[in-house]
Amino acid sequence: MFAEHGYHGSRVGDIAHDAGVAHGLLYHYFASKDEVLRTIFVENWGELIGRFREVEAAHEPAPEKLEGIAKILLRTWRNDPALVTVMVREVARSQQLQGQVEEVREAFSIVQRVIEEGQAAGAFRSGVDARLASWIFYGGLEEVLTGWVLGQLPDGEEEVARAERTAIEVALRGLSA
Amino acid sequence: MFAEHGYHGSRVGDIAHDAGVAHGLLYHYFASKDEVLRTIFVENWGELIGRFREVEAAHEPAPEKLEGIAKILLRTWRNDPALVTVMVREVARSQQLQGQVEEVREAFSIVQRVIEEGQAAGAFRSGVDARLASWIFYGGLEEVLTGWVLGQLPDGEEEVARAERTAIEVALRGLSA
DNA sequence: GTGCTCGTTGACTGATCGTTCAATCGCTCA
DNA sequence: TGAGCGATTGAACGATCAGTCAACGAGCAC
Numbered sequence: 001m002f003a004e005h006g007y008h009g010s011r012v013g014d015i016a017h018d019a020g021v022a023h024g025l026l027y028h029y030f031a032s033k034d035e036v037l038r039t040i041f042v043e044n045w046g047e048l049i050g051r052f053r054e055v056e057a058a059h060e061p062a063p064e065k066l067e068g069i070a071k072i073l074l075r076t077w078r079n080d081p082a083l084v085t086v087m088v089r090e091v092a093r094s095q096q097l098q099g100q101v102e103e104v105r106e107a108f109s110i111v112q113r114v115i116e117e118g119q120a121a122g123a124f125r126s127g128v129d130a131r132l133a134s135w136i137f138y139g140g141l142e143e144v145l146t147g148w149v150l151g152q153l154p155d156g157e158e159e160v161a162r163a164e165r166t167a168i169e170v171a172l173r174g175l176s177a
Numbered sequence: 178m179f180a181e182h183g184y185h186g187s188r189v190g191d192i193a194h195d196a197g198v199a200h201g202l203l204y205h206y207f208a209s210k211d212e213v214l215r216t217i218f219v220e221n222w223g224e225l226i227g228r229f230r231e232v233e234a235a236h237e238p239a240p241e242k243l244e245g246i247a248k249i250l251l252r253t254w255r256n257d258p259a260l261v262t263v264m265v266r267e268v269a270r271s272q273q274l275q276g277q278v279e280e281v282r283e284a285f286s287i288v289q290r291v292i293e294e295g296q297a298a299g300a301f302r303s304g305v306d307a308r309l310a311s312w313i314f315y316g317g318l319e320e321v322l323t324g325w326v327l328g329q330l331p332d333g334e335e336e337v338a339r340a341e342r343t344a345i346e347v348a349l350r351g352l353s354a
Numbered sequence: 355g356t357g358c359t360c361g362t363t364g365a366c367t368g369a370t371c372g373t374t375c376a377a378t379c380g381c382t383c384a
Numbered sequence: 385t386g387a388g389c390g391a392t393t394g395a396a397c398g399a400t401c402a403g404t405c406a407a408c409g410a411g412c413a414c
Binding site for chain 2: 006008009088089092093094095101105127128129131132133135136137138139140141142143144146147149150152153162163166167169170171172173174175176
Binding site: 189190200204209 | 401402403404405
């Protein structure tokens with residue numbers, strides 16, 4: 001619902017109707033419409049973050065870790081387009097979900113640490129500010145997701161694979177020593 | 178107003194009050210609240226696009242052109258933070274302003290052409306999909322702007338300069354032959 | 355002064371929509 | 385069977401707010 005019509009375009013009645021219940025029931029499970037969105041996001045994003053953490057903890061070189069993170073993020077488009085849509089359109093830049101923005105920031109921290117790890121190991125250039133680089137890296141990926149969400153980039157299976165390769169190649173070369 | 182409170186958070190009365198007129202007067206100049214946002218965006222974005230076009234038309238190598246575009250975009254944060262805020266939060270991913278999204282796409286086209294130009298001249302690698310690369314490039318820059326908008330990246334004069342250097346360095350190395 | 359135009363006002367309307375709540379349902383267990 | 389209780393319903397409420405409009409006024413031409 002939120003993915004298709006956006007937060008403000010989704011009426012509580014519609015959400016409940018879509019779920020096959022009366023709209024009043026929704027208030028037994030959620031304190032407000034806002035909390036519905038918040039819950040959807042937290043549950044799904046938490047799952048993604050968990051997978052990022054696994055990649056970070058794995059025993060492999062930093063470039064492969066970055067590659068792993070990029071793959072997880074980009075493949076989410078095909079696995080769960082509604083989640084990506086809500087994330088891109090409703091959560092990532094919202095002011096009402098400021099609290100949740102912090103959970104998004106957690107992903108940046110992971111990327112930042114991986115980059116620093118790569119710099120320490122000599123795989124990545126040291127002159128680059130790791131924090132800024134993590135934002136740039138993540139932004140490039142998110143913009144590709146946005147292109148798919150807005151229907152402005154082709155999003156077939158093959159194209160997703162190519163986007164993966166391109167993003168990873170550009171990012172790793174951009175950072176490499 | 179839109180920058181501070183968002184589109185839905187800005188009431189027509191507030192907008193008019195802020196402008197020092199009665200809210201009824203607003204409807205002499207604009208057909209709707211929607212058109213106010215649309216007008217603000219079109220006027221300001223058009224100015225930016227114009228400067229991108231100038232860079233594209235200049236007689237200099239593609240890498241310098243990309244650098245020029247990055248500088249224009251990132252420096253807009255200090256020149257006109259309200260514009261950047263509205264762009265990042267209200268326009269870039271909105272569905273109500275689908276028509277305007279096309280004007281944003283114009284910026285991508287310019288970047289894409291510059292990248293293709295660089296590939297033809299041998300400055301950039303040819304294996305890279307120029308269209309995807311333009312989205313990745315632009316996304317990296319926009320995410321840095323977003324970091325400033327959300328107050329999550331330091332945005333002093335010095336930091337803006339460093340972001341400029343970092344983004345340009347990563348992007349050009351990522352694309353270079 | 356008279357009449358015209360056009361900018362300006364703000365009370366009012368009409369509709370939307372999130373939220374509440376009293377009533378009802380249906381399951382469980384004694 | 386029936387008491388208890390959480391799940392479920394949907395009519396009603398209250399507040400918000402974009403958009404309308406009849407009235408007013410300032411400037412100008414003659």
